[in-house]
Amino acid sequence: EAQVTQNPRYLITVTGKKLTVTCSQNMNHEYMSWYRQDPGLGLRQIYYSMNVEVTDKGDVPEGYKVSRKEKRNFPLILESPSPNQTSLYFCASKRGSSSGANVLTFGAGSRLTVL
Amino acid sequence: GQQVMQIPQYQHVQEGEDFTTYCNSSTTLSNIQWYKQRPGGHPVFLIQLVKSGEVKKQKRLTFQFGEAKKNSSLHITATQTTDVGTYFCASSGYSTLTFGKGTMLLVSP
Numbered sequence: 001e002a003q004v005t006q007n008p009r010y011l012i013t014v015t016g017k018k019l020t021v022t023c024s025q026n027m028n029h030e031y032m033s034w035y036r037q038d039p040g041l042g043l044r045q046i047y048y049s050m051n052v053e054v055t056d057k058g059d060v061p062e063g064y065k066v067s068r069k070e071k072r073n074f075p076l077i078l079e080s081p082s083p084n085q086t087s088l089y090f091c092a093s094k095r096g097s098s099s100g101a102n103v104l105t106f107g108a109g110s111r112l113t114v115l
Numbered sequence: 116g117q118q119v120m121q122i123p124q125y126q127h128v129q130e131g132e133d134f135t136t137y138c139n140s141s142t143t144l145s146n147i148q149w150y151k152q153r154p155g156g157h158p159v160f161l162i163q164l165v166k167s168g169e170v171k172k173q174k175r176l177t178f179q180f181g182e183a184k185k186n187s188s189l190h191i192t193a194t195q196t197t198d199v200g201t202y203f204c205a206s207s208g209y210s211t212l213t214f215g216k217g218t219m220l221l222v223s224p
Contacts, residue, residue, distance in 0.1 A: 042216035043158070043203065050210060058211065090157060102207050106157040
């Protein structure tokens, strides 16, 4: 089944304890992206990657890192989490940027709480 | 993608009533996409509109793209409880997809 898989789905952690949220897709998509969703703010893009070894900042990149060493994986790293990073995180992928390849497939989401 | 504003933020209807959400931009959009997120779920793609004045239908859902490609709407006829969720529009640029803040729809039986 074509899908985007995120782990963990739920995590409670403490301020300053480094964590990684993994994201993997099995559709051979070139483009991958991370979004965070907060009440009243909708979906905001954190980072995106247009291909292997190519990453770029989205609208809210502060406090996050990403890497794209393989096409299928796009982990989100929080080096020193803070309470304002408590949020629902979505990884998403799409085939490319042309009109016919521009549809995002989302993972199930990772709910992160930073105490 | 360009910034898009969505209204209303929230709407509560009785089952059987119609519902419309609007997506507006100050600039011309190359295309517009619509996604639905069920409570506790993730956004799921509904449709993409590309042409000026385009209208597409999916059963009870009607999607429109304005003539000037600066606005779009999603209309649901005779809502059902299964329509509950948040509806997002999204504009796509070359490298990003920018989402509106969404319209949350609640349907009472």
